Amino acid sequence: MNTPYRCRPAQILSHVVLLFLAFLFLFPFYVMIVTSIRSPQELFVREFRWLPQQFTGLQYYIQAVTDIPALTFLKNGVIVSGGILFVQLLTAIPCAYALAKFQFRGRDLLFAVVLFSLTVPIQAPALPLFLGLSAIGAIDTYFAAMAPFFLSVFAIFLFRQTFRSYPDEIIQAARMDGMSEWAILWTIVVPGCLPSIAAFSVFSVVAHWNDLxxxxxxxxxxxxxxxxxxxxxxxxxxxxxxxxxxxxxxAILTAPLMVGFLLAQRHFIRGITMTGVK
Incomplete structure (x- = not known):
């Protein structure tokens, strides 16, 4: 006879806390959606109403697309965030692979520099970067919006931890078969570390999409x-x-991030939990 499952008080309390925290995080999004379909007369009433008394339909959304160039901002966000992520992966993956799998003089010092660079905010080199971009006439371009972030030290750190846990036996076998290091990296190691790449992609896109x-x-x-x-x-x-x-x-500008995170949620969680596990 099967014993009925009983929830412990600690489990009930943890679920209540998690539901409360989920409500706190989701409530601003709920207010955003509801406000976008309320009538103007309902915005400044004293009592809070969970549902609009007068539904405006897609009026404000049509106005956001026609009167305000929301689709242009959306396109620019995709170009800037996607361009930054593409170059970050091209630069960080080889650097992290070298730090994880190659033995050379100064490797530990280089990794220490990477760790130190994690503490430097973008505001510190902002003035020299601005003067340099202004000197080459790149201000008010996509390149100016993307260039300071092409090299991500966080990506190097994250991928280095992931590549360290990749079996050396597989890499040695590929070398014995005559494969180049470049081919080993992009055809063997990278496909086996996709969860970490997906996790970093979520971090990168969200950070630069929301950067003001x-x-x-x-x-x-x-x-x-x-x-x-x-x-x-x-x-x-x-x-x-x-x-x-x-x-x-x-709501229009937030929707792509929410959809993208939901699609990459499984890889994101797997990449975060498995990073650095050997």
């Missing part, structure tokens, strides 16, 4: 504004009173 500081420094024209910068610029005295359109615009 650096685009505010180097971007001037509306046609090149990224999602946070575009939302900040249009939330002024002229269009700021239209909270419904701004919330609709925020």
């Amino acid at each position: 500081y650096w685009p505010m420094v180097v971007i001037r024209s509306t046609e090149l504004m990224t999602p946070p910068l575009g939302l900040a610029v249009f939330a002024d005295s002229e269009s700021g009173a239209n909270y419904g359109a701004l919330m609709a615009m925020a």
Whole structure:
């Protein structure tokens, strides 16, 4: 006879805490969606209503696409975040592989420099970077928005920890078969470490999609504004009173990140939990 499953008080308490934290994290998104479909008269009432009394439909979403160039900001976010991630993977993966699998003089010192670089914020070298980009006439371009982030020390650290746990026997067997180090890296090691690459991809895309500081420094024209910068610029005295359109615009600009994370959730969690496990 099967014994009925009983939940322990500690398990019940942990689930209650997790549900409460989930509510805290999801509540702002709920307010954003509901505000984007409320009528203007309901925005400044004293009592909070979970559902709109008057449904405006897609009015604010159409306005966000027509009056505010939300789709242009969306395109710029994809170009900037995707371009940064592509170059970061091309540069960080070989560097991490060399630090993990090659024996050479100064390797530990180089890794110490990588760890030290993790503590340097983008604000520290912002002025020299701006002056350098201005000297070559690259201000207000996609290149200016992407260039400071082409080399990610966090990616080097993360991939190095992952590559260290990759079996040396497989690499040695590939070398005995005559494969080059470049072929071993991209055809054997990288496919076996896709969860960590997916985890870093989520970190990178979210960080640079939501970045406001650096685009505010180097971007001037509306046609090149990224999602946070575009939302900040249009939330002024002229269009700021239209909270419904701004919330609709925020929902449009947030949706790709949420969809992308849901699609990569399994690889993301696997990559985080398996990084550094030997």
